[in-house]
Amino acid sequence: MTILHEPEVVEPREIIISRRFSDKVFRAILVIGGLFAFVALSGIFGYLFITSLPVLQYAGISFFTDSFWYMGDTLLPSQGSIDPPQLGIFAMLWGSILISVLALSIAVPISMGLALAITHFFPKIVSRSLTFVVDLVAAVPSIIFGLWGAYTLTPHAELWAKWLNRNLGDVIPIFSVEFEYFGQSPFMAGIVLAIMIIPIITSVAREIYGSVPRDLITGAQALGASRWTMIRSVVIPFGKSGVVGGAMLGLGRALGETVAVFFVLNIVTGNVNWFNILESEGGSVASFIISRFGEASPLEVQALFGAGLALFVLTLVTNATATLIVNKARRRR
Amino acid sequence: MSKVQRGTRPWRSIDSTVLLQQLFVHLGTPILAMFVTINSGISGYSGFLLVWFFLHLVTASLLGKLGKKKKAVSDSVFEVLSSAAVLVFILFVLSVLQPVFQLGLENFQVHHLFEDAKDTGVDTSLDIGGLGHALLGTLLTVGLATLFSLPIGVLAALYVTEVRGILTPFVRFFVQAMSGVPSIIAGLFAYAVFIASGILTYSGFVAAIALSILMLPTVARTAEEVLKLVPDDLRSAALALGGTQWRSVRMVVLPAARSGLVTAAILGVARVIGETAPLLLTAFGNREYNLNPLEGPIATLPTYIFQQFLLGTENDVRRAWVAAFVLLVLVSIVFSIARLISSRFKQA
Numbered sequence: 296m297t298i299l300h301e302p303e304v305v306e307p308r309e310i311i312i313s314r315r316f317s318d319k320v321f322r323a324i325l326v327i328g329g330l331f332a333f334v335a336l337s338g339i340f341g342y343l344f345i346t347s348l349p350v351l352q353y354a355g356i357s358f359f360t361d362s363f364w365y366m367g368d369t370l371l372p373s374q375g376s377i378d379p380p381q382l383g384i385f386a387m388l389w390g391s392i393l394i395s396v397l398a399l400s401i402a403v404p405i406s407m408g409l410a411l412a413i414t415h416f417f418p419k420i421v422s423r424s425l426t427f428v429v430d431l432v433a434a435v436p437s438i439i440f441g442l443w444g445a446y447t448l449t450p451h452a453e454l455w456a457k458w459l460n461r462n463l464g465d466v467i468p469i470f471s472v473e474f475e476y477f478g479q480s481p482f483m484a485g486i487v488l489a490i491m492i493i494p495i496i497t498s499v500a501r502e503i504y505g506s507v508p509r510d511l512i513t514g515a516q517a518l519g520a521s522r523w524t525m526i527r528s529v530v531i532p533f534g535k536s537g538v539v540g541g542a543m544l545g546l547g548r549a550l551g552e553t554v555a556v557f558f559v560l561n562i563v564t565g566n567v568n569w570f571n572i573l574e575s576e577g578g579s580v581a582s583f584i585i586s587r588f589g590e591a592s593p594l595e596v597q598a599l600f601g602a603g604l605a606l607f608v609l610t611l612v613t614n615a616t617a618t619l620i621v622n623k624a625r626r627r628r
Numbered sequence: 629m630s631k632v633q634r635g636t637r638p639w640r641s642i643d644s645t646v647l648l649q650q651l652f653v654h655l656g657t658p659i660l661a662m663f664v665t666i667n668s669g670i671s672g673y674s675g676f677l678l679v680w681f682f683l684h685l686v687t688a689s690l691l692g693k694l695g696k697k698k699k700a701v702s703d704s705v706f707e708v709l710s711s712a713a714v715l716v717f718i719l720f721v722l723s724v725l726q727p728v729f730q731l732g733l734e735n736f737q738v739h740h741l742f743e744d745a746k747d748t749g750v751d752t753s754l755d756i757g758g759l760g761h762a763l764l765g766t767l768l769t770v771g772l773a774t775l776f777s778l779p780i781g782v783l784a785a786l787y788v789t790e791v792r793g794i795l796t797p798f799v800r801f802f803v804q805a806m807s808g809v810p811s812i813i814a815g816l817f818a819y820a821v822f823i824a825s826g827i828l829t830y831s832g833f834v835a836a837i838a839l840s841i842l843m844l845p846t847v848a849r850t851a852e853e854v855l856k857l858v859p860d861d862l863r864s865a866a867l868a869l870g871g872t873q874w875r876s877v878r879m880v881v882l883p884a885a886r887s888g889l890v891t892a893a894i895l896g897v898a899r900v901i902g903e904t905a906p907l908l909l910t911a912f913g914n915r916e917y918n919l920n921p922l923e924g925p926i927a928t929l930p931t932y933i934f935q936q937f938l939l940g941t942e943n944d945v946r947r948a949w950v951a952a953f954v955l956l957v958l959v960s961i962v963f964s965i966a967r968l969i970s971s972r973f974k975q976a
Contacts (some may be wrong), residue, residue: 314873321874325791326785329822332802332848335841339813342820408713416710425714427967432721434963436902438930442937443724490720523706544808551810553905555936581812585905596824603816607809614808618801 334610339607350594354382358601362386364564369592384602386567390578391606392479394556395549397485397572402493407531409493410500410538415526416488426501433494441558444487449559452486453477456573464573472574479561481568481577487555492545499544503537503624504530505528536624543617547610553581562586580606653704657684677719703915725956732953735946741954745927746916751941759951761917762932765832766958768921769911769928770901772836773843778893780840781847782882785892789855790863790877800852807845814841815906823910832921835911835928839903843896850895854888855881887969894966901959904930929955 311381314322344351351358353371353420361383370376409429414423456477464471507530515525556579563576584599591599661680688704740758748757784803788796818838827857866876882889893895912925913935929951934950 318873321872321877322791324794325787326782326795328780329791329799331780331784332799332844335844336802336806338821339809339841342817343813346720346820346824358721362936375759389950404938405713405717408710412710412714416707428718428721431963432724434898434902434959435724436904436930436955438902438904438933438958439728440724441904442933442948443727445937447723447727469841493717496792521703523702526706547808551808551812553810553812553976554930558937571845583904584812584816585908588909591704600816600820603813607813610808610810610813611805615801615805617808618804 306388321350326461336611337605340604343600343604343607345499347597347604350382350597351468351604353560354598354601357386358382358387358598359476359605360385360566362565364594366592369459369594371594380598382601383582383596384583384605387562387578387580387583387602387608388605389567389569390562391550391580391609393570393572393620394484394488394560394577395546397481398488398492398549399542399546401485401489402496402519402545403538405489406493406496406500406541407538408499410504410534411526411530413497413501414504415522415530429494429501432490433498437491437552437555440487440491441555444483444555448486449478449483454462456480456482460573469570469572474575476575477573479559479575480573481560482572484556484560484577484579485572487559488549488552491526491552493549495545495548496538496541499541499621500534506531531587534624536620540617540624543613543620547614547617550613551581551610552579553585557582557585569581580609653684653688653950657687660693677715681708681712684712709840714805728949728952728956731946732956735950736953740950744916748915750939751943754943754946755948759929759932759947759954761914762927762929762951763925763954764917764919765911765914765928766930766955767900768909769839769926770837770897770918772832772921773839773900774893774897777834777840777843777847777896778889781844781892782851782889784844785851785855786877788852789858790873790881797851803845803848806841807849809841811842811903812905812909813911815837817841818906819909822906828922830910830912830925831923832918832926835907835926836921838906838910839900842906843900843902846899847892847896850892851885851889854885854892857888858884889968893968894962894969898959898962898966901962902930902955904934906929908934929958 343366349371353373354361361381362385363383365381367378367380369380372379409425413425413592417425438481448567459470460472460475460477511529511533512525520528528565560577560579560582561575562583564577564578566576568574580602587595587599658680661676661683664679664683665676667920683703685708685778688708735754737754737758740754740760740762741757741763743758744761745757745759784799787793787799815838818834818841822834822837828834862880862884864878866875866880871879907928908931910929911931912932914925914927918924918926933951933955935950936951939945942959
């Protein structure tokens, strides 16, 4: 007889539902990493706000509604100022909005044409290389656009501006000017910004236009639509929110652009250029900051942080709206 | 055996008469436009293009009308408008690149890459000195910024793809919102934290902080895209083998997405390598080599271009163009590498 070994009874392993300690640490680290963007944004807001607080308290709401920028003796009244400063950035805020809207009005039609050409018009090889060029332009540094604006564009755009002013200045008020010097106008800043934001708008629009369901296109064709009718009635309505979102992203970029605008715009405080886009004066918050920062007194630095705060909030709101719109458009397809 | 029909595009069929008409429209109108511009008061390239545009529009729609297809008119008008958009864009792009290459190559000398600007004053001849200090400064600050932003960006992306907790939509939203922070604001922030508070002076480290704020969203979003491409099977398999989540991420997920993460880093570099405004506030600029990122102003290519161009003398502007050329070449290299890796990644 063989002796059977008593079989060892294996206890069923306990199933652990709770995570191991190492995983808990790991996930906690990931949460910290995930929240970093939020922390950074709050940090930026906090630092801008705290640094500019004395100036904001002094100037109050008129900091955002006045246009006069006068440093006086660079002391606040509480510090015993005899010649108190006057601080207002409205002209700069308005100037930023003016050149950005101008840039959008140039860039959106061109971007739509480009995106439609890439997705529905050109053969694949051409489309692919065009996409490559668009992406490459998005990577070109803004300082190079600044050089281009100052060196290449200005001589040409002066002629265009002169022509617009001579032929349309009396009919359309935005083309009228007070002084016939056409350089360094919001018009030029608008053109430079337009070239810089075309890649952004185009890539969003291209993505949305390229994702139009095939059934809709073939359906339209089966109903007898020509190419243009198909695009007008199917592709453009389908991609509308994508283009709007892309345009908002471009707007955010244009509002925050600094160096390129600095090279082509004559920044003038104290006088709001409401809509005379060919006039050689304008404003931009970001370029204003860079133009003043170098030789600013401590008080002016605080005031410039206030301007930065206004710009930050403006671009953040624009971008958040854009993100929501684009995400909605992407989800729908 | 039945033939498998390939997808066709019926709206793209072009028969020979239409082809002839189109040839006439596309080749005939520029010649016509040339005649008009030469024989009338309108002058210059922009005038020529404008005349061409309108002539093209008119002839294209007329030809459509001649073909007795009403719809063809709107079709050809759309075609002209769309190609005009492409043409305008291409022309602008060429006019941006042309002076950089022409003036840059004209004045470029190899020693510019290695020498600093210690011995050059205002309007010194280009035979002396160079931009090596700025090139090195750019590599140093951008490298440091990559060092800061890559780990955090990957962590943020891992949160979205691995933890998938309730905060996911918020994390993505804030990362996207952060991508819209104007570059000058990032500069102001770094200035307020480190320089205004007296912790550091103008230095490469502060510049790297400002740049990493701009880099982080690009890195995080690209990393998220590539981590999403890692199949869930791999994660499950790693867990089934008894790995903890940490080990499955470290030994399976991250290695699988390695080349994609490299792309993320490179795209981040491409995003910030040409930034000027934040560097003017944080790195300021310098005329000689500075290898210590913690102390003293440091020159970078963008700030070098900015300062040389504003000096305005003939030789200094030339130096600015040389630097712009070097910067553009650098950007193109980085961009091409990113493209190459990401296209390989997509095929895999």
